[in-house]
Amino acid sequence: MGADGLAQMADELRGADKFLLTTHLNPDGDALGSLLGMHGVLRALGKDAVMFLAADQFPLPEEFHAMPLEEVSSDIPSDIGERVVVFLDCGNIDRMPVEELKTGGRRILDIDHHHDNTRFGDVNLVVADASSTAEIVFHLAEALDVALDVAIAEPLYIGLMTDTGRFMYENTSPESHRVAARLVEAGVDVPKVYRDMFEGLPARRLLLLGRALTRLQRYEDVGLTLTNLELADFRETETVEADAEGVVDYFRAVENTAVGALVRARLTDGDESSYKVSLRATDDRVDVSIIAREFGGGGHRQAAGFFTELSLDQFVEQLRTHIGAQL
Numbered sequence: 644m645g646a647d648g649l650a651q652m653a654d655e656l657r658g659a660d661k662f663l664l665t666t667h668l669n670p671d672g673d674a675l676g677s678l679l680g681m682h683g684v685l686r687a688l689g690k691d692a693v694m695f696l697a698a699d700q701f702p703l704p705e706e707f708h709a710m711p712l713e714e715v716s717s718d719i720p721s722d723i724g725e726r727v728v729v730f731l732d733c734g735n736i737d738r739m740p741v742e743e744l745k746t747g748g749r750r751i752l753d754i755d756h757h758h759d760n761t762r763f764g765d766v767n768l769v770v771a772d773a774s775s776t777a778e779i780v781f782h783l784a785e786a787l788d789v790a791l792d793v794a795i796a797e798p799l800y801i802g803l804m805t806d807t808g809r810f811m812y813e814n815t816s817p818e819s820h821r822v823a824a825r826l827v828e829a830g831v832d833v834p835k836v837y838r839d840m841f842e843g844l845p846a847r848r849l850l851l852l853g854r855a856l857t858r859l860q861r862y863e864d865v866g867l868t869l870t871n872l873e874l875a876d877f878r879e880t881e882t883v884e885a886d887a888e889g890v891v892d893y894f895r896a897v898e899n900t901a902v903g904a905l906v907r908a909r910l911t912d913g914d915e916s917s918y919k920v921s922l923r924a925t926d927d928r929v930d931v932s933i934i935a936r937e938f939g940g941g942g943h944r945q946a947a948g949f950f951t952e953l954s955l956d957q958f959v960e961q962l963r964t965h966i967g968a969q970l
């Protein structure tokens with residue numbers, strides 16, 4: 644990890660007293676884990692840090708129910724003018740739809756691991772070979788001499804574990820295992836974390852997954868395994884968007900798949916004419932973040948997402964072309 648960038652970011656964090664911490668839209672385990680972990684680090688330094696997520700980001704996905712997110716607020720504090728804004732795990736400032744945070748000459752710190760991060764901060768710590776933003780926050784805690792307690796270590800472990808697909812994806816490095824070991828030494832209750840996140844599923848989630856499984860489509864020519872979920876699927880199974888989390892992983896796991904895709908209707912923002920698309924690449928030749936950027940989204944080589952207003956048929960045609968161009 645670039646020691647200079649790390650030291651510079653540590654200086655920035657040490658040098659200010661009041662912060663607002665936030666992360667990207669549709670926050671995942673790394674977004675929430677690095678948010679909570681950084682909050683704990685700043686609190687240990689005696690700083691005043693508030694965590695912010697826009698109101699329309701709630702409810703958060705079910706698997707995060709055991710994370711202590713009660714202090715995450717949807718109100719911008721009245722003293723925002725005095726706060727340094729820290730974006731965690733956010734590759735692009737447009738993935739934060741709250742204009743108030745981007746304007747007004749605020750000092751912005753950008754801590755992230757997306758390789759296509761647009762360096763939108765006044766200071767950017769972008770470590771593309773870190774498995775997760777949580778891993779970067781761990782190194783910042785070290786640089787700041789903050790002793791890890793379980794309240795810091797557990798969310799960082801969740802960020803690391805989820806972004807590596809439970810230590811399974813290509814970004815799982817010796818370093819990510821070393822960091823995980825340090826977090827477990829700091830008191831993470833590993834079986835409890837996995838139970839909280841992956842067991843005790845509401846039955847409705849399986850009903851939604853069942854809909855997705857029955858609609859599997861295979862395009863052998865480009866190794867595309869795709870499914871779609873429509874508004875009726877969510878309504879009839881009484882599910883919410885967050886219940887679709889993880890569905891795409893079943894499709895990425897199908898044999899001879901280069902790209903697994905979930906194309907799902909959007910419920911929360913009233914934009915019923917568009918789909919949210921999640922792509923997962925399992926073929927080294929395919930970089931789905933390139934495809935996502937073509938559609939105005941972003942992400943990683945192996946996991947990316949975006950919105951589209953195309954019909955399902957039109958979208959599938961375009962997706963096949965984009966995948967074919969990389970094979």
Ligand SMILES: [Mn+2]
Pocket residue numbers: 673674732756774775776806
């Ligand atoms: Mn991440």
